Amino acid sequence: MWARVTSIGLKGMEGYRINVEVSTYVGNDSFKIVGLPDAAVKESKERIIAALRSLGYTLSGQKVVINLSPADQKKMGSMFDLPMAIGVLSSLHELEVSLSADVGFIGALSLDGSVQPVEGLLPAVLAAEKMGIKRLYIPMDYQLPVLSFQRMQIIYVSSLQDVIGHISGQWEPQQYLMKHEEDDAAYVDSLDFQQIIGHFDAKHALEVAAAGEHHVLMSGPPGCGKSLLAWSFSSIMPSLSQQEQLEVISLYQLSHTTFQRTTLPPFRNPHHSASGVSIIGGGQYPKPGEISLAHRGVLFLDEIGEFSKKH
Numbered sequence: 001m002w003a004r005v006t007s008i009g010l011k012g013m014e015g016y017r018i019n020v021e022v023s024t025y026v027g028n029d030s031f032k033i034v035g036l037p038d039a040a041v042k043e044s045k046e047r048i049i050a051a052l053r054s055l056g057y058t059l060s061g062q063k064v065v066i067n068l069s070p071a072d073q074k075k076m077g078s079m080f081d082l083p084m085a086i087g088v089l090s091s092l093h094e095l096e097v098s099l100s101a102d103v104g105f106i107g108a109l110s111l112d113g114s115v116q117p118v119e120g121l122l123p124a125v126l127a128a129e130k131m132g133i134k135r136l137y138i139p140m141d142y143q144l145p146v147l148s149f150q151r152m153q154i155i156y157v158s159s160l161q162d163v164i165g166h167i168s169g170q171w172e173p174q175q176y177l178m179k180h181e182e183d184d185a186a187y188v189d190s191l192d193f194q195q196i197i198g199h200f201d202a203k204h205a206l207e208v209a210a211a212g213e214h215h216v217l218m219s220g221p222p223g224c225g226k227s228l229l230a231w232s233f234s235s236i237m238p239s240l241s242q243q244e245q246l247e248v249i250s251l252y253q254l255s256h257t258t259f260q261r262t263t264l265p266p267f268r269n270p271h272h273s274a275s276g277v278s279i280i281g282g283g284q285y286p287k288p289g290e291i292s293l294a295h296r297g298v299l300f301l302d303e304i305g306e307f308s309k310k311h
Contacts, residue, residue, distance in 0.1 A: 001023070001024055001025070001091045001092065001093065002021070002022065002023050002024075002091055003021075003022045003087050003088075003090035003091035003099075004019055004020065004021050004022070004087070004099075004101075005019075005020040005022070005083040005084075005086050005087040005090065005099060005105060006018070006019065006020070006083070006099075006101055006102070006103060006104045006105070006133070007020055007079065007080055007082075007083040007104060007105055007106060008079070008104060008106055008124040008125075008127050008128050008131075008133075009068075009073060009075060009124075010076075010077075010120045010123060010124055010127070011073070012254075012286055013123050013250065013251065013254065013288075014127070015123060015124050015126070015127020015128065015130075015131070016070075016073070016127070017131055018068055018069070018070075018075070018080065018083075019068075019069040019070075020066065020067075020068060020069075020080065020083045020084055020087045021066065021067040021068075021069055021087070022064065022065070022066050022067075022084070022087035022088055022090070022091045023064070023065045023066075023067075023091065024062050024063065024064050024065075024088065024091040024092055025062070025063055026061060026062065026063070027061075027062070027063035028063060029059065029060065029061065029062070029063070030062075030063040030064065030065075031045045031048075031049065031059070031064045031066075032064065032065050032066065033045060033066045033068070033084075034065070034066070034067050034068070034071070035066075035067050035068030035069060035070075035071045035073075035075060036068070036071060036072065036073060036074045036075055037068060037075045038074065038075065038076045038077075040076065040077055040078050041068070041075050041076065041077070041078070041080060043078075044078060044080060044081045044084060044109075047078075047081055047108075047109045047110070047111060048081060048084055048085045048088065048109060050111040050112075051081075051085060051109045051110065051111060051112070051113040051160055052085060052088065052089070052113075052160075054111065054112050054113045055113050055160060055161060055164075057089065057092075057094060059088070062092070064088060064091075066084055066087065066088075068080065076285075077118060077119055077120065078108035078109075078116075078118055079106050079107065079108060079118040079119075079120070079121070079124065081107060081108045081109040082105045082106065082107035082108070082109060082115055082137065082139075082160070082163065083104075083105035083106070085109060085160055086099070086105055086163060086164075086167075089164070095164065095167060095168070096168075097167050097168060097169075099167070100134075102132060102133055102134040102135070103133070103134065103135045103136075103137075104128050104133045104135070104136045104137070105136075105137045105163070106118065106121065106124055106125070106128075106136065106137070106138050106139075107137070107138060107139045107157070108139070109160060113159050113160040113161060114158060114159045114160075115139040115157050115158060115159055115160060115162070115163070116139055117139045117140070117141035117143075118139070119253070119254070119256075120250075120253065120254055121138060121139070121141055121144065121253070122144055122147075122246065122249055122250045122253050123250040123253070123254060125138060125147060125154070126246060126247075126250060128152065129149050129151065129152045132151070133152055134151070134152060134153065135152070135153045135155060136152055136153070136154055136155065137155045137157055137163050137166075138154060138155070138156060138157070139156070139157060139158070140156045140157070140158055144249065144253075145245065145246070145249070147246075155173050156173055156174075157173065191228070191231045191232035191235065192232060192235050193206075193232040193233070193235045193236045195232070196225070196228060196229065196232060198225075199225055199229065202218070202225070202229055203229070206229060206233055206236070207236060210233065210236045210237050217304075218230070227300075227302060230269075230298070230300045230302070231267065231269075231300070233267075233298050233300075234264055234265045234266070234267045234297055234298045235264065237264075237265045237297070237298070238265075239263035239264065239265075240262075240263045240264070240265060240296060244296050245263070247295065247296065248266055248295060248296055248297070251288045251292050251293055251295055252266075252288075252293065254287060254288055255287045255288045255292075255293060256287075257293065265296050265297035265298060266293060266294060266295070266296065266297035266298070267294075267297055267298045267300065268290045268293050268294040268297070268298070268299050268300065269300045269302060270290040270299075270301070271302075272301075272302070272303050272304075272306035272307045272308075273306075274290070276308070276310055277289065278290060279291060
């Protein structure tokens, strides 16, 4: 039999729709994944089989072929485990409820059937909302803020059994709660602009720059307070809105960097000896650089004359 399930793929920060097409028929035990999968996607085979067996399902005597469409796009990561498992169950008629194209699934599977967070979860969720997905199943990740969208329902699940139960109408998700820390406590390293004494002309120039989103070039002898003013600059910038916070957290998540949830804009201070990839981004497996991590915030290039001209 044949089934199709919707998921989200990522190319950097940009997301695109993935159609997980599953075909099962009687034959020699076989499980094949096509559609330019990387090693992590190919290994999904063993995770899916073990997770289904832990729930009492068997693929004995079945030949399973999974195509990740569009087939000409490279698929990376383990975020397709959950949609592939749901597609296999649907093709075997273990799930009698038909799944529409506006229902999406993202998540990695453990061998016991639990659903685990994945890299790039937040940008994938934001991409799904832009695509018009109406309902999205994602794993719980307490490092991310509570997500709420007007046009898309988020279903937080902890296991494959939860997903099956909700699709079948036999399980209702619990409310996903998150502890919110005070903004000031979450950004203890931040300096307050009003705590700086003197430098009236320089502070006025920075206030104008913050209001108009201008660049600033500070010049002066060592120890006169240039770095101190730069470190405190983000405290006079407008606070991040909820959408802007999600954008910033998405970038930090893709770069494997911790961003404390706060409404203060980010501050990045790369050293002049940093490589071009670390500043601009890219690499064999592209990741955001310091320029991207300063999105909606401040990029401070101390001793700018010492940076390589190649940057």
